[in-house]
Amino acid sequence: QTIYLSDYKPFGFDVTSVELTFDLAPNCTRVRSKIAFEPKADAERTFFLHGKELKLISAKIDGTDVSPALSDDGLTCTVPDAPFIWEAEVEIDPENNTALDGLYMSNGMYCTQCEAEGFRKITYYPDRPDVMSVFTVRINGPHPVLLSNGNPVSQTEGHAEWHDPWPKPAYLFALVAGELVAHPGSFTTRSGRDVALNIYVRPGDEGKCAFGMQALKDSMKWDEDVYGREYDLDIFNIVAVDDFNMGAMENKGLNVFNSSAVLASQATSTDANFERIEAIIAHEYFHNWTGNRITCRDWFQLCLKEGLTVFRDAQFTADMRSAPVKRITDVIDLRGRQFAEDQGPLSHPVRPESFQEINNFYTATVYEKGAEVIGMLRRIVGAQAYDKALSLYFDRHDGQACTIEDWLKVFEDATGRDLTQFKRWYSQAGTPRVTVKDAWYAGTYILTFTQHLKPSATTPDPQPQVIPIVTGLLSPSGQEVVSSQVLELTEESQSFTFEGLAERPIPSVLRGFSAPVVLESELAENHAAFLLAHDTDPFNRWEAGRSLAKASLLDMVRTDAAPDTQYLDGLRAVMSQGDLDPTFRALMLGLPSQSDLATALHDAGDTPDPDVIWTASEKMRAAQAEHLKEILPGLFADHQVPEPYKPDADQSGRRSLANATLSLLCRMEGPERAQRQFDKADNMTQQLAGLSVLLREKAGDAALKAFEEQWKDDRLVMDKWFGLQVMQADPDQAVATAAALTEHPDFKWKNPNRFRAVFGALAAHHAGFHAAGGSGYKLLADWLIRLDPVNPQTTARMCVAFQTWQRYDAQRQTLAAAELDRMLATPTLSRNASEMLTRIRGTQ
């Protein structure tokens, strides 16, 4: 059953208050609700409340028993035409809720996940984001910690009451109960409100909270300084949960986190983990304004809160760490996940117009492309106008459930601009391709851009979009002669003219990746090499290296050519530049992913062969090592970190360059250096980098055992242990390695982190997953069939591994199609998996 944006209708009633009482018990939790409804002017005399997997014990209206008509997804009841009180009692079974949606148990603790539609598994309710109300929650249970949203009203043994004064939709409801310990902190807002902060964890994890607490305080301060947003309750709680479908959830005043997204320590977390944790804590905190105080009218508007909040967390990370590095890593991720999605069968607009299961639309397109769209808007109107528009947004829409139309209207009113054409970024699916060429006539320099968007199922007749192309011009000697400016491409094809230049300049276009497009250059042959050496824009300098690497790899794949020496020379020059940020240099050593190369080949009309791509990438790595061999030992030595460990940008940068260097060095000299690093590491970044090189060099057996012995009781570290073995396996071993790991006694497959550790790694192993005989497809399909009845959300998400199946040769296609069909033929397939598999298979 498909739901359409165009069918939106407001709910017929206001909900003026909600009181919930929970009597907790693992298999028979009782939930009593007392909800005040007020019919709107034109309300009907019946109402529908969502409800799923609930056992209705009793229902009353104004104190009188009623017998509503029950269905699989809710109840219908005749109601008065004046304000009335609805009371219901239901029974639910948290212990057997393996879907991790609604109220469930994780390691003996109760927790909730209600976004998007989990609240209907807790009680009967109009479970839609445009119904906002004030909640009072009473919890009875024998647990030392009993938490819900808002401020605490009373806490006695076995009982707690919470009141949240801010009206909110049900998806922001949360409840947590268990034997937890708090890592406390505090923050005083700029207007003087003292806020108690806590990170609640299982006993034993107390030592992993300090970093998250600091990240929370930094986020609170940053949102005051940069967006003028203050926190609005007396308490802010974060809870770490081991079994969680996503990263984290912004429930009002009670954020619930996947423990992998909050727990951190030097010994157990990598620098990358620390950075991700800081970003997710910020993201969820920032939702308090962009998501909670201003929420979404309906789930089609998901990008309203997610795109904006991702954009805000990226600004935060850029401020806390290095802006160019954050931009580069975001673009790598965008290309890897969002471009792949947007160019395949799962392509959909940033604001979809229909869906079957909303949980399938928490996608890279909604989140990451949604954030890119906001970045473009800011680039087009300018930073000051953006700030003005955001102030207006918060003033005008506080307490409301809004749409993309509301959002754009704020920008139109604040800036006087017409954003009709810009709005196409929200409605048109697909990645625009932009071609650039240039010309020079007697002192006049002309840049011509052409945009093209391929028609797709959701966008059959694409129209030109507004594409901000940040451009600077360099002189042939490498001076910046025209500094960065925004060229606004609005037509299908458009030229921009520059006068008064003494000589033909070299253009640097799409600086900072100013729009999420694929840029095709018809510029001079040596253009990228020149930018790699001279560009003043760090992003484009990196991009130049990346495009040389990509072109060379594609040549190697197609014609068995040798690695491009122009690229390798340019790389060596950059790597030798001691004043360049080490993180930036580590990123320069990166290669386009094998999956990205497959996309490029497919786009050019070739059939990618995963084994050939793997071999070319390995050869390129060897060539890098060979070409840099004089400088590698120095780079490695110079970027060791003698100071006590800190996960900050400076130290992580040095470690990342040292570890990238280590990997290349060991290709030439064997694994000893990696073994030494593994043995003496005092932090997970160094330990894990050592282990991965050892595994790749086929010298990791002893280290793998030692690592397991050391970390067998730490679930998060063991996730790394599981994943790394698959990641570092040779293509012909990846599937067998994954299969063997599923036999390991600690392969607790109902835990999403563990399942993803093995199968996420397999799906990301391009040549392994797409092994010629189809063993990767089969293994994943077997496990998805098994996981689906237990946890449909995680299953559906993992189906994405198949999204590129149509790129490959006929044999692989046949094998993948057979597995997709086998999964689709599973009798009790969930709506989640069914929608994903149907879209991927392409048999609507």
Ligand code: ZN
């Ligand atoms: Zn979010």
